Amino acid sequence: MIQIKNLNVNYEAGGERYAALKDINLELAAGETCAIIGPSGCGKSTLLKVLAGIIKKYDGVVEINGQPITPSQQRIGFIPQNYGLLPWKNVWENIRLGVKIKNKKNNDDLEGLDFLIQQLGLAGLENRYPGELSGGQQQRVALARSFLLKPDLLLMDEPFSALDAMTREEIQNVFLLAWRKSSVSTILVTHNVEEALYLGQKIVILSGIPGTISQVIDNSLFGVEDIRNHRDFFQLSLELRKMIKEDWSR
Amino acid sequence: MTEKRRGIWYIYGILIFITLWYIAAILADLPIIPNPWIVMMNLLNIFMSKILIHGFYSLWRIMAGVFLAVIIGVPVGLCMGYFVKWDNALSPIVYLTYPIPKIALLPILMLLLGLGELSKIVMIFLIIIFQVIVAVRDGVKSIPKETYYPLYSLGANYIDIFREILIPASFPQFLTSVRVAMATAISVLFFTETFGTEYGMGYFIMDAWMRVNYLEMYSGIVVLSSIGLILFGLIDYLDRRICHWQYK
Ligand SMILES: Nc1ncnc2c1ncn2[C@@H]1O[C@H](COP(=O)(O)OP(=O)(O)OP(=O)(O)O)[C@@H](O)[C@H]1O
Ligand SMILES: [Mg+2]
Numbered sequence: 001m002i003q004i005k006n007l008n009v010n011y012e013a014g015g016e017r018y019a020a021l022k023d024i025n026l027e028l029a030a031g032e033t034c035a036i037i038g039p040s041g042c043g044k045s046t047l048l049k050v051l052a053g054i055i056k057k058y059d060g061v062v063e064i065n066g067q068p069i070t071p072s073q074q075r076i077g078f079i080p081q082n083y084g085l086l087p088w089k090n091v092w093e094n095i096r097l098g099v100k101i102k103n104k105k106n107n108d109d110l111e112g113l114d115f116l117i118q119q120l121g122l123a124g125l126e127n128r129y130p131g132e133l134s135g136g137q138q139q140r141v142a143l144a145r146s147f148l149l150k151p152d153l154l155l156m157d158e159p160f161s162a163l164d165a166m167t168r169e170e171i172q173n174v175f176l177l178a179w180r181k182s183s184v185s186t187i188l189v190t191h192n193v194e195e196a197l198y199l200g201q202k203i204v205i206l207s208g209i210p211g212t213i214s215q216v217i218d219n220s221l222f223g224v225e226d227i228r229n230h231r232d233f234f235q236l237s238l239e240l241r242k243m244i245k246e247d248w249s250r
Numbered sequence: 251m252t253e254k255r256r257g258i259w260y261i262y263g264i265l266i267f268i269t270l271w272y273i274a275a276i277l278a279d280l281p282i283i284p285n286p287w288i289v290m291m292n293l294l295n296i297f298m299s300k301i302l303i304h305g306f307y308s309l310w311r312i313m314a315g316v317f318l319a320v321i322i323g324v325p326v327g328l329c330m331g332y333f334v335k336w337d338n339a340l341s342p343i344v345y346l347t348y349p350i351p352k353i354a355l356l357p358i359l360m361l362l363l364g365l366g367e368l369s370k371i372v373m374i375f376l377i378i379i380f381q382v383i384v385a386v387r388d389g390v391k392s393i394p395k396e397t398y399y400p401l402y403s404l405g406a407n408y409i410d411i412f413r414e415i416l417i418p419a420s421f422p423q424f425l426t427s428v429r430v431a432m433a434t435a436i437s438v439l440f441f442t443e444t445f446g447t448e449y450g451m452g453y454f455i456m457d458a459w460m461r462v463n464y465l466e467m468y469s470g471i472v473v474l475s476s477i478g479l480i481l482f483g484l485i486d487y488l489d490r491r492i493c494h495w496q497y498k
Contacts, residue, residue, distance in 0.1 A: 052403035072405030084400040088418040088495045097414065101404045129495040145400075155403075 002028040002051070002153065002185060007060035009046050019210035020046045024060070026204065026213065031183035033222075035190055035200025039248050043211030044189040045081055048155045051187065052078040064153055075102060077151030077184075079159050083142040085130040091141050092126040098149035116144050119174045121167070135162035140171065147178050156188040160195065172198060193237050193244070197221055198228070203240070207247045214247050260483070281464055293469040300454075300466070301473055307449040309477060311367065312439055315374025316428065323382030324424065328416050330383065331390025344383055352376040353438055356445075365446025373442050378431040385427030389420030422493045429485045436478045451477070 007024040010017050020043040028034050038044050049055045050062055053071035062069055077098065078084070085094045095113065117123055120140040130138055139162045146154060159175075160168045172195065179186060190196050196203045201222045205215040217240070220232075227233050268286050275285045293301070329336040330344075356373055363369040393415065401411055443452025451474040458466035 049399070052399070053405070054399050054402050070405070071403050072407070074405070076403050076405075078400065078403035080396065080399050082396060084396070086397065086400075086414065086418075088421075088493075089414075090495075097400070098404060101401065101406050101410050101414070131495065149404075 001030050001065055002026075002187075003061065003063045003066075005061040007047075007050065007058060007062060009043070009050060009055060009058045011046075021050075021058075022210040022212050024211070024213055026216070028185055028187070028202065030065070030185055032201050033179060033186040033188070033199060034202040034204060035188055035196035036204045036206060037190060037193065037196050037244060038206030038211060039208075041209055042206045043209075044206060045157050047206075047211070048078070048080075048157050048187065048189060051153070052076055052155050054078075075149065075152045077146035077149045077154045079142045079146050079156045081157040081189075083130075083138045085138055085141055087130050090127050090129050091122060091133070094130065094141055095122075095144045095148060098145045102149060113148060116147055119177075120144050120171065136164070136167065139163065143171065143175070147175075150182055151184055154184045154186040154188075156186070158189050158191065161191070168195075175199065193240050194228075194233075197233065197237055197240065205244055205247055215243065284464055284468055289465060289468040289472065292465040293472055296466065296469060297473075301451075301469060304449055304451050304454040304470070305473055305477065307447075308439060308443065308451040308474065311370050311443075311450065312374055312435060312477075312481070314367075314371045315435065316378055316432075318371070318375045319378035319382055319431075320428070323379040324386055324417075327383040327386025327424075328390055328412060328420065330387040331420065332411075332416055337387070344380060348380050348384065353441065356442060360445065370439070370442040370447075370450075373438055374435045377435050377438055378428065381427040381431040382424060385423040386420045389423035390416050393419045422489070422496055425485055425489050425493065429482065432481055432485070433478070436474070436481075440474065 004024055004026040007021055008019065009021040011020050024047065026034075036044050036047070046055065050058055051069065053069045053076065064074055067073065086097065089097065095117070117126065120143060122137070122140055122144060125133065125137060125141075130141070133141065139159065143156075143159060146156070160171055163171060176199070178184075188199060190199075197219060199222075200219055203215075203217040203219055204213055205217070206212065207214040221227055221230065221236060224230055271283075271286045275283045326336075326340070330340055331337070352373065355376070356369070359369040359372055363372060397415060397419070398411065401414060404410075406414070439450070440452040440455070443450035444456050447453055451470055455467055455470035455474065458464075458470055
């Protein structure tokens with residue numbers, strides 16, 4: 001379970017302190033997926049960085065299963081907005097980085113790696129360096145790293161943003177498949193309403209600068225077979241769009 | 251560039267150089283600029299019997315100096331780049347000593363460490379280590395902070411961060427610093443070898459000069475230059491093998 005109580009995050013830039021997140025309260029059940037939607041600059045990435053243990057200076061309580069965030073104790077898979085690949089490691093080494101650091105003794109978690117590479121369409125690219133990959137390919141490498149890690153908490157910052165519509169659907173299904181297998185608690189940031197409806201059991205709408213939660217929606221359509229052709233899907237995404245528009249213009 | 255084309259590239263450079271030398275020898279027509287072919291013949295004749303031992307001494311001194319500078323300079327540079335406290339404590343010392351011409355310390359070193367191997371190796375060590383420290387430190391400091399995020403969120407310890415990020419990220423700058431320092435180190439080696447030893451390319455060249463044996467002197471110069479060229483090529487090779495990611 002993930003619990004966020006009265007979270008406030010401030011940044012300091014140019015000698016000025018300003019709030020990036022204000023009074024965030026959120027609770028996620030174990031194994032739940034949560035999609036976060038919000039305007040650019042509202043603090044979505046900031047929220048994920050707090051949960052990933054990267055930002056340590058904040059006010060409030062942030063806990064995983066009743067424990068404060070401590071990456072060395074927990075198993076967190078984090079995909080930053082810029083994919084977080086190391087330029088001096090090839091695809092194969094980048095994918096293995098997570099398990100290498102987490103498991104210390106190597107090799108036991110490599111089963112599934114070939115399958116994952118196949119699923120994510122990375123076969124044949126194993127020896128390339130990030131500088132030799134397209135943005136979408138880099139993104140899929142980052143996904144492979146996190147999926148291979150089998151984390152307890154998966155944090156994805158716009159994980160499908162660089163993919164074309166077709167590939168995006170494919171990779172979203174790869175994620176859902178992985179999620180169904182291990183039902184890992186997942187928080188993903190997206191700018192895409194349909195994606196939020198497809199992947200989020202909960203949908204959190206952030207607004208404003210500083211970022212505050214304006215709505216938390218329980219997504220009744222999540223997990224419905226062939227959801228994109230469901231008649232409610234279109235309806236709900238229109239409603240959600242409207243809600244967001246009103247919200248952000250306030 | 252493929253290895254083969256690089257080989258051609260080297261040969262091309264050497265051919266141009268020898269041609270220029272040849273033209274200079276013909277035009278000047280003086281014993282102090284001998285014909286390169288005669289020098290090469292002489293070199294072939296005396297290489298095994300006379301030069302090899304001196305070459306080994308020079309190579310050993312330079313390798314020992316570089317080795318010491320690397321195993322001390324790299325960790326210090328990495329720590330200064332990553333830990334602010336290390337940087338605050340050591341930067342003033344590094345900056346004050348960096349511009350001192352180390353060769354001026356040679357008399358002191360010889361008094362303290364004797365005329366033998368140690369003072370020569372320490373001299374080379376001193377010349378290279380500061381460049382290495384500064385380059386590695388700056389290399390680490392120029393790593394964008396986002397690069398560390400994936401490791402932080404994995405709960406990586408210091409060893410992980412050094413191994414996965416700091417060392418590979420600063421390696422290109424490290425090699426560049428050694429490459430730059432190597433040229434100075436060879437000149438200094440030459441100078442130190444004119445004192446207190448009867449072995450080394452510096453001694454060999456100066457000795458041939460005293461004996462007015464210009465052919466042997468030139469042979470020595472060619473060998474010393476080749477040592478420099480080989481070390482240079484070695485660094486280039488490491489750069490292409492280990493740092494090829496950065497040319498992508
Ligand atoms: N390192 C930083 N120092 C100072 N201010 C920052 C820093 N990082 C982000 N900010 C500011 O904090 C606010 C939230 O940034 P954040 O990156 O979390 O936004 P975001 O919601 O992820 O936006 P986007 O959708 O564009 O990625 C922004 O106004 C941004 O300018
Ligand atoms: Mg962001």
